[in-house]
Amino acid sequence: MRLNKIFKNTLLVLAACLVLSACATKKEVATDIKGQMQGDVYTGTDTVEYLADGVPDRVFFATNESILTTASRETLRTQAAWLRKNPNINVVLEGHADERGTREYNLALGERRANAAKDYLMTYGISSDRITVLSYGKERPVDSGSNPLAWSKNRRSVTVKAN
C-alpha cells in the first residue's frame, strides 16, 4: 500500500515535470527561431554531429542556393584540416534539399550543394579521390517539420566518413 502511494506520488511529480519541461521547450523554440537562422540559413547546432572533437559534420544553405556562407567555409576548413591530419579517411558528401521543391530539381540541387562543399575542401588541399558526392534531394530530411526552421536544417551538405 505504502509503496503504491510512493509510486503514485512519483508519477505525479514526473507528470508535473513533463508539463513544465514541455512549456519550457515551447518557449525556447518560439524565441530561438530568429537566433537559429540568419536570412534563411540555419545557424543552430541542434542537428550537427561531429566527425571528431571540434569538427562539425555539416554546412547549411539558403533556399534554392548552393553558395557557402562564411560559417560554412569555416566548418569546411576545419574538416579539411582534420582530413589532412587523417590521410587514410575518405568521405562522402551527402547533399540535401528541403521539401519545398520538385523531386528531380532537388536531386540536382543536392548534388550542386555537395559539390560546392567538395570544391572548397579541394582548395584546402583534399584530393578529389578521397571525396564522393551523393545527392539525396529531399528524400532524407533530418527534421520532419513543415516550417521555415525545419526546412533550413534540411538544406545541407553532410560530410560522412566512408571508411
Next chain:
Amino acid sequence: MTKKILILLFILIPIKANALIEVDITRGNLNPLPLAVSPLSIDEESRKGFEKILKKENIGSEISTIVENNLRTSGLFNPLDKKAFLQAPDIANLKPRFEDWNLIKAQALITGKVNYVDDKLRVEFRLWDVLAAKEMMALAFTTVPNNWRRVGHIISDKVYERLTGEKGYFDTRIIYVSEEGPKTQRIKKLAIMDQDGANNKFLTLGNELVLTPRFNPASQMVTYLSYFKNMPRVYLLDIETGTQEVVGDFPGMTFAPRFSPDGKKIIMSFAKDGKSDIYTMDLENRIVEKITNHPSIDTSPSYSPDGKYITFNSDRSGYQQIYVMKNDGSDVKRISFGNGLYGTPVWSPRGDLIAFTKLHKGKFYIGVMRTDGSGERLLTENYYQEAPSWSPNGRVLIFYRETKTNSKGEGFSAKLWSIDLTGYNERQIKTPTDASDPSWSSLLSN
C-alpha cells in the same frame, strides 16, 4: 504476370459513326450524362462455371460494376441506381423497352451477356441510345476468364469513345512509388496497379530508395531511379520478366528518366560537378548523346509526341523555368514567364499542351500551358503537389500531393490524385500505402 493477353474483339453489327448522344469533354462537365448499366446477364450454367474458376458469385454483375465505376469516376457520366431498373438484364439485352429506361431518365443504356464457352469468357455488350430508341454499338469479346476485369475496362473504353468521340483510358495501369515509414526514413517501393486501383503489386522490396518510375509508351517497360548500392542511377525494368539493368555507364548520378515516344531512347539528366545536363541513350545501339551543355541545372526532360522537340526545366535564368528545344538540343527557348518557379514539364500525348508544377508564394499548383508558353491555366492549388502524368488520351492528369505536418512534425502523408484537364473532377486515387510519382501507361489494348 501474363505475358500476352489475348482478347478477340469483333463487331457484331456494323454501325454508322453518327453519334446521337454526345458528351462534350472539352469543357467542365457539370451535368454528367445519366446512363443505365444493366448487369450483364448470365445463364445458370455459365454462372456456376465462372464461380468455380474465379470465386465470384456473379461475374456478369462484377464486370458491370467495373464499367459503372469507370464511367462514374470519369466525371462525364452518371450511372443510375440499379434498384430503379424496371427491365430484367437478359430481356433488356435482347430488346430494351425504351420507355422504361426513359422513365428513370437514362439517356444511354448498356446491356450485355456473359457466357462460359470452351473454358473461355465470352462477353457481348450493346450500347443503346434511349431517346432515339436505337442501338449505337454492339461488340463481343472472347478471352481467358482471368481477364474479366480487363473486359470491364475495355467495355468502358468503347462506351467512352462512342459517346465522347475520343479514346478512353480505362484499360491502363499506373506505376508509382509506394511509401511507408517516418518522413525522415521513408521506405519506398515500386508498385503497379490497374487504373482503378485493383491488382496492386509491389515490384521492389524496399531495400533501396527508388524514385520516378515511368512507362515506356510503346511497351510494358519501365525506367526509374534506384539508389542500389547507394549509387543513384537510372534503371530499366521489364515488368513482365522482372529483369533490370543500369542505363548507360555514367560516372555519377543519372536521374529524371523518361522514354522517347517510340520507346527506343531514354532521356535523362546526368549530374557532375554541380551541373546537370540532359542526355539520351539509344536502347538498341547504346549510343549516348549529350543534348544540353550549360553550367545550370537542366532536368525533367519530356519529349513531344512526335519526338521532334523536348521540354525541360532549367535554372539558367537564375530560377527554375520551363524551356523547349529541338530534339538535338538546338533552338532552346524559355516558355514560362509567369510569376513563380516552374518545374516538371510533361508534354501532352495530344501534343498541344505542356503540364507542369508551379511554385508561387508558398503554394504548389498543377497547371497546363500551350507549347509556346501561352494560355497558362492552373488546375489545382495545394500545400505541396507535383509530377503530373497524362492519361493516354490527354484528358486527365494524375499527380501526387503531400500534406503539411503539424508543429510536432507529425501527420505527413503522400497520396495520388487526378484531375480533368478542365480543372473539374479532382479526386484521390486509393492506394494500399502512401504513394507518389505516378506514371500512367498507354492503353493495353488498342
